[in-house]
Amino acid sequence: MLTGIRRIVRAGFVGFWRNAYVSLASIFVITVALFVIGSTMFIDQLLTTSLRTLQEKVDINVYFVPSASQDEIDSIRSAVTALPDVANVTYTSREEALEKYRQRNQNDEIAMQALAELDDNPLGANLAVSAKETSQYENIARFLEEKRELASQKSPIIDEINYARNKESIDTLTKIIGAVEQASLVTMLVLIVAAIMITFNTIRLAIYTAREEISIMRLVGASNMFIRGPFMLQGIMYGVVSGVLSLLIFYPIMVWLGPLTESFFEFNLFTYFVTNFSYIFGVLIGIGVVLGLISSILAVARYLRV
Amino acid sequence: MIYFDNVSKLYNDGRSAALQEITFQVAPKEFVSIVGHSGAGKTTLLKMIIAEDRPSHGQVFFESLDIHKIPRTKLPHYRRKIGTVFQDFKLLTNKTAYENIAFAMEANGRTDEEIHENVPQALALVDLDDKAWNFPHELSGGEKQRVAIARAIVNQPDIIVADEPTGNLDPIATYEVVQILRKINDLGTTVIMTTHNKGVIDELGRRVITMDEGRIVRDDESGKYVL
Numbered sequence: 001m002l003t004g005i006r007r008i009v010r011a012g013f014v015g016f017w018r019n020a021y022v023s024l025a026s027i028f029v030i031t032v033a034l035f036v037i038g039s040t041m042f043i044d045q046l047l048t049t050s051l052r053t054l055q056e057k058v059d060i061n062v063y064f065v066p067s068a069s070q071d072e073i074d075s076i077r078s079a080v081t082a083l084p085d086v087a088n089v090t091y092t093s094r095e096e097a098l099e100k101y102r103q104r105n106q107n108d109e110i111a112m113q114a115l116a117e118l119d120d121n122p123l124g125a126n127l128a129v130s131a132k133e134t135s136q137y138e139n140i141a142r143f144l145e146e147k148r149e150l151a152s153q154k155s156p157i158i159d160e161i162n163y164a165r166n167k168e169s170i171d172t173l174t175k176i177i178g179a180v181e182q183a184s185l186v187t188m189l190v191l192i193v194a195a196i197m198i199t200f201n202t203i204r205l206a207i208y209t210a211r212e213e214i215s216i217m218r219l220v221g222a223s224n225m226f227i228r229g230p231f232m233l234q235g236i237m238y239g240v241v242s243g244v245l246s247l248l249i250f251y252p253i254m255v256w257l258g259p260l261t262e263s264f265f266e267f268n269l270f271t272y273f274v275t276n277f278s279y280i281f282g283v284l285i286g287i288g289v290v291l292g293l294i295s296s297i298l299a300v301a302r303y304l305r306v
Numbered sequence: 307m308i309y310f311d312n313v314s315k316l317y318n319d320g321r322s323a324a325l326q327e328i329t330f331q332v333a334p335k336e337f338v339s340i341v342g343h344s345g346a347g348k349t350t351l352l353k354m355i356i357a358e359d360r361p362s363h364g365q366v367f368f369e370s371l372d373i374h375k376i377p378r379t380k381l382p383h384y385r386r387k388i389g390t391v392f393q394d395f396k397l398l399t400n401k402t403a404y405e406n407i408a409f410a411m412e413a414n415g416r417t418d419e420e421i422h423e424n425v426p427q428a429l430a431l432v433d434l435d436d437k438a439w440n441f442p443h444e445l446s447g448g449e450k451q452r453v454a455i456a457r458a459i460v461n462q463p464d465i466i467v468a469d470e471p472t473g474n475l476d477p478i479a480t481y482e483v484v485q486i487l488r489k490i491n492d493l494g495t496t497v498i499m500t501t502h503n504k505g506v507i508d509e510l511g512r513r514v515i516t517m518d519e520g521r522i523v524r525d526d527e528s529g530k531y532v533l
Contacts, residue, residue: 003415003417003418004415007412015400018400019400212396213398213399213400215396216396216397216398217398217409217413218382218385219356219385219390219396220385220386220390220409220410220413220457221382221383221384221385221386221410221413221414221461222382222409222413223382223413224379224382226382226412226413
């Protein structure tokens, strides 16, 4: 048993070296396949992260009337914060709102003059509400509208909820996010299927050159496992070497893309590559090994029949 | 030892037959030559013995074992009892002569000690001690066939099946190969060989089965090449 395994391992290594050209072709194809798979992984990561940053920028603003009491404002604020769909609520008091307005318009003489004319702070406090998912804004807006109607029966507290104005852009964004995620999923699937088929075909051709050899092995009474073993090992070796190669190709590309993605998507791909290296390493080599192994098993099976 | 019971092999169209109602047996330690024109069914007959082909009708027995009832996973074990030699040698081109012979032993699960001991013996028997580390493309036709014979006998099979072993060889190489087969037979191994070569048959003076159009037309105990 042990001798058998040792012989299979040795035959696998010898086969790998003596058929160097065939091995090289297989490794090249698996490397390309892994590069495609890795690229889709990175693109997907890039899209997801940048969409998340975009989503974080979307919010609903609730403007209170200047005369609203602090108690009323606080009760609405805590009610909104308690909603399960709400990710974050930022409160801006009247004074802070005025300060921001001043800063924003400090070069605008007329606005500053107009402000100086007034005795009181004309601005109300406001809440910026962000949801966990863009689709949840609808519910939050409805909740706020109810609050507003309830309150306005006595004396109005809420001046304006800008959801209706934002609704259109929020809807568009929700659609874009959905479409991009679906498109990237489909592209990924198509590319991965193509990569697997090309790899399988290459290895099948590589083993086709060994079909005579396989028939001879059968004639001298070699068991199927004894014949298949070295080819399986070679498939695994192709996978490992290709995995390492594709990582070596990715590294300089990541170094180059890192700063570019940083400035455009606010997401540094290189940092992601480095911090998640063991995960990426495992995924690429794992896929490579599985690809090589399954291709080998299927290709040899053809010649073991009869 | 080998027993063909009314064996026929029909091709897919159901009319032309490679073998028709073949019945004969081979006793242990016999040396049987099968002769006949191309297409007479000689090779098909040998393929039945090594379970490369199955009959349409009839049965083939190895001792009491019905060859074509052996499950596929057990076939390698059965084939280890048979040494095969072919016209085109069928050596592994990326292995040396020594490795080719050693491979048959490895496939058999023999230990390294046995391999170190038996491979040189087999090479010595076919008089190729000095070419052990040559690859097949560095050997002449006769030398390749002697490597193939060494590979066939190294596991001490019960029977050697040789399909036109001298078909690609010049007269001197042919003579050497036949002498080796005769020596193996003298040492107690059954040999079944097909051939076209009249000289070989007449030289051997052993049992000859003559085939024509898939049938056995003559079976002579100490035969001549008659066609």
